[in-house]
Amino acid sequence: MAIVCSALLLLLPIRLFEVANPDWRPLGWMHAGVVVTVTLIFFWIIGGTSWLRQFAFPIAFIFVAVPWPSAIEQPIVQGLMRAIAGAAAETISLFGVPAEVQGNLIRLPSGVVGVNEACSGVRSLQTSIMIGLLFGELKRLTVSRRIILVGIAIAIALFANFLRALFLVSIAARENLAAIGRWHDLAGYAIVALVLAGTMWAAWRLAKRETGKRKPETPISTPLSTIRNPQSSLLPTISFVLLFWLVAIDVGVELWYRSHERSMSPTPQWTIRWPQDLTGFRDLPIDEGVRATLRFDQGREATWTAKGTPDSSPRRCFLFFFRWNPGGSSVVRARAHRPDICLPAAGWQQRSDANQMYFVNDQLSLPFRRVNFVQPSSEVTAHSFFCLQEDRRTNEARPDLELPAGIQPEWSFPARWRAVRDGVRNTGQQVMEFVIVSPDSVSAERINAEFAENAESAEKNWAGGMPVFHRVAPARDAPWG
Numbered sequence: 001m002a003i004v005c006s007a008l009l010l011l012l013p014i015r016l017f018e019v020a021n022p023d024w025r026p027l028g029w030m031h032a033g034v035v036v037t038v039t040l041i042f043f044w045i046i047g048g049t050s051w052l053r054q055f056a057f058p059i060a061f062i063f064v065a066v067p068w069p070s071a072i073e074q075p076i077v078q079g080l081m082r083a084i085a086g087a088a089a090e091t092i093s094l095f096g097v098p099a100e101v102q103g104n105l106i107r108l109p110s111g112v113v114g115v116n117e118a119c120s121g122v123r124s125l126q127t128s129i130m131i132g133l134l135f136g137e138l139k140r141l142t143v144s145r146r147i148i149l150v151g152i153a154i155a156i157a158l159f160a161n162f163l164r165a166l167f168l169v170s171i172a173a174r175e176n177l178a179a180i181g182r183w184h185d186l187a188g189y190a191i192v193a194l195v196l197a198g199t200m201w202a203a204w205r206l207a208k209r210e211t212g213k214r215k216p217e218t219p220i221s222t223p224l225s226t227i228r229n230p231q232s233s234l235l236p237t238i239s240f241v242l243l244f245w246l247v248a249i250d251v252g253v254e255l256w257y258r259s260h261e262r263s264m265s266p267t268p269q270w271t272i273r274w275p276q277d278l279t280g281f282r283d284l285p286i287d288e289g290v291r292a293t294l295r296f297d298q299g300r301e302a303t304w305t306a307k308g309t310p311d312s313s314p315r316r317c318f319l320f321f322f323r324w325n326p327g328g329s330s331v332v333r334a335r336a337h338r339p340d341i342c343l344p345a346a347g348w349q350q351r352s353d354a355n356q357m358y359f360v361n362d363q364l365s366l367p368f369r370r371v372n373f374v375q376p377s378s379e380v381t382a383h384s385f386f387c388l389q390e391d392r393r394t395n396e397a398r399p400d401l402e403l404p405a406g407i408q409p410e411w412s413f414p415a416r417w418r419a420v421r422d423g424v425r426n427t428g429q430q431v432m433e434f435v436i437v438s439p440d441s442v443s444a445e446r447i448n449a450e451f452a453e454n455a456e457s458a459e460k461n462w463a464g465g466m467p468v469f470h471r472v473a474p475a476r477d478a479p480w481g
Contacts, residue, residue, distance in 0.1 A: 004041055004238065007034045008245050015253050020419040028066045036060055038242070045235055057137050064130040080125070080158075088165040097173045102347030106169055111177040113169050124188075128157035128195045135203035145206045149199065156198040160191040260423020264392040268364050272321055272432065280305040284318075294334075298323040306436070316437040326391060326428035334431045339384035340371050343435075348373035348382060352444055358452055372444045383436045383447040391428035 011034055018027050039059050044052045067073070082101075089099040089106045100107040132153035136146035164187045171179050275281055281304040291299075299322040306315045324334060340350060352372045359365045366387050373382040419425075436447060 001234075001238075004038060004242075007037050008242065010034055011246075012249050012252070015249050016256065016420050017416065019253055019257060019425050020423075021416045024416060025067050025069045029063075029069070032062055032066045036062060042235070042238075045238070061133070061137075064126070064133060068126075076125075080161075084161055084165045087162055088169050091166055092169050092173065095170075097170075099169070099173075105347060108169070108173050110172055113172050113177065113180065124157040124161055124191050124195060125154060127192060128153035128199070131196055131199045135199055139203050139207040141203070141206055149203055149206055152202045153195060153199040157191065157195050160194045164188070164191055257423045257425050261392070261425075261427065264427065266392050267389060269391075270360075270364060270366070270389075272319070274300070274302060274319075275304060278304045278306070294322060295324075296322040297325045313439045315439075315442075318433075318435040318437070320433040320435075321430070323430040324426070324428060326426060334388050334429045338369075338386055339373070339382075339433060339435060343373050343382060343384070347375070349376055351381075356448070356452075370444070370448060379439070379441045381438050381441055383438070383442075383444060385432075385434040385451060387432045389430060 010030070014027055014031050014034065017024065018031070021027065036059055040052060040056065043055050043059070047054075068076075085106055086101050089101045092099050092106075098109060106113045129150055132150035133146070136149045141149065167187055168180050168183065171183055281302060284301040284303055286299055286301055299320075301318070301320050303316065303318050306317050322334065340353070344350060350371060351374050352370075354370045355367065356370060357365055357367050366389065369386045371384045371386070373384070374380070375382075434451075438447075
């Protein structure tokens with residue numbers, strides 16, 4: 001009872017933090033730990049230690065569905081993406097196809113192929129671990145043989161992902177980049193099938209070798225259904241208390257955040273004038289993987305060519321605008337599509353990082369994070385401007401929205417605690433990301449001066465290819481886009 005009460009009391013702060021920080025993965029492990037602990041105790045109350053031993057593995061199996069902590073997942077993601085890209089590029093080069101690796105991108109004569117997360121082995125790696133644990137339990141293998149089986153499943157997954165990347169790169173080299181879309185999903189399903197079949201065969205072989213060494217098990221004379229623990233009489237009371245406490249937690253958490261949201265003042269609403277009359281303007285299709293990751297309510301991407309100065313070449317501009325409605329997602333999703341995350345994965349090296357406030361007019365000023373990048377193999381530079389804004393502001397300081405350089409404090413415990421204390425959850429947010437790619441080396445101060453000049457002059461209407469903001473009425477049903 002002490003363990004059950006402690007676990008249930010822990011659910012309240014977990015739920016409070018989860019609502020304000022649904023992206024914080026350690027909370028997922030804590031929540032799963034509470035669920036598994038309470039469930040195991042329930043089975044012990046019903047059937048004693050026999051039931052506890054019998055159902056411990058399937059109950060704890062829920063942990064394979066919990067996302068890994070970012071400190072563990074990110075190095076694996078980046079490492080596998082680059083390793084798969086490098087191996088595929090080296091192999092395709094042996095067949096006479098020139099290929100160059102840039103981060104997790106493979107540059108071919110026909111274009112650039114990206115080895116994204118779905119092709120890097122991370123998702124199939126998690127799947128392979130789950131399959132290995134599952135068949136190890138079904139075959140009742142020893143601990144050492146289960147570890148061997150999981151290792152075999154991981155090896156199959158990584159090799160299959162290498163074959164998949166190699167196959168897609170060869171398709172792009174032989175046909176075109178558009179042909180990848182026809183084979184991408186089919187190749188992914190083939191990986192899962194290969195891991196499943198290979199792990200089943202490995203489990204069968206390991207179980208066959210272990211059969212002769214295993215001691216015969218003593219049959220259970222008493223069926224599990226007839227085992228009763230003296231503590232089972234407490235089950236109805238515990239069930240009622242648990243149900244009442246779970247309902248009370250959700251009601252209390254909702255009341256906590258609603259009471260704080262009443263005092264939040266709305267921020268000025270703004271949107272962007274898209275320069276559809278500029279040279280080379282065209283909308284960019286948003287990748288389905290980006291849609292699945294960001295889960296935005298409204299989004300648009302576009303590119304165009306901006307005229308350079310007499311002593312500089314024309315520049316390529318990219319503009320991204322995403323909108324999340326209130327209550328639909330986590331604030332951190334708006335930070336998941338940032339230049340300092342996406343460009344290094346494409347082989348760019350970060351050169352500088354700064355914050356600056358840009359004044360649009362007397363009623364509107366926007367904070368931007370300026371990050372500059374360079375291509376190591378050329379003088380091509382990329383200047384990015386990133387702005388994130390929530391629909392409502394609190395009376396308390398929100399340093400987690402300032403996006404400073406280095407390790408971001410919104411991932412620290414004090415900032416997450418402030419969000420809970422101030423009752424800040426997803427109140428709606430939007431981001432603008434503007435990237436200028438210049439073929440020659442242009443100083444960051446020069447680009448920044450041009451950006452500030454155009455941002456403060458709405459009448460210029462995208463003069464020089466720079467963005468102009470448009471403040472919209474604060475009506476609750478005002479259109480966005």
